[in-house]
Amino acid sequence: MGKILQISCPKCNYLKQIHVGHGMADFHLEQIMTYFTEEDSKRIMKYQSEGMIEHFHYDRKLSICPGCRRLDSTPTLELILHSGDTVKFHAKCTYCNEEPEILRDISNEKSVTCPYCNNGELSIQQAGYWD
Ligand SMILES: [Zn+2]
Numbered sequence: 001m002g003k004i005l006q007i008s009c010p011k012c013n014y015l016k017q018i019h020v021g022h023g024m025a026d027f028h029l030e031q032i033m034t035y036f037t038e039e040d041s042k043r044i045m046k047y048q049s050e051g052m053i054e055h056f057h058y059d060r061k062l063s064i065c066p067g068c069r070r071l072d073s074t075p076t077l078e079l080i081l082h083s084g085d086t087v088k089f090h091a092k093c094t095y096c097n098e099e100p101e102i103l104r105d106i107s108n109e110k111s112v113t114c115p116y117c118n119n120g121e122l123s124i125q126q127a128g129y130w131d
């Protein structure tokens, strides 16, 4: 079950709800692959078809894009291989194709400046769950 975050700025009217975590449909790699670039999904498919994957972690993480300054949730995937290696995939920004910067620990994130007015400090609150 994922969390819905409500992001708001006290200085401007910016208000956005962002879904993080993962939903019910996100337990199948075939579904998860579609969130990544064609090149990445081919790599994921290759690991799977060669039986190299021990298990995987999929999560949408709160991120900020250095290109267009949008806050969004970015699909991230970690494949843990039988060999012990971990392979990580991060989706690109859906608006400008830059690599978004993941905001690590949402609840402990000290301050994120509002990307719209560049003035207020964003408030990040949990608004509910999704699945
Ligand atoms: Zn962007």
Ligand SMILES: [Zn+2]
Pocket: 009, 010, 011, 012, 013, 014, 114, 115, 116, 117, 118, 119, 120
């Ligand atoms: Zn603002």
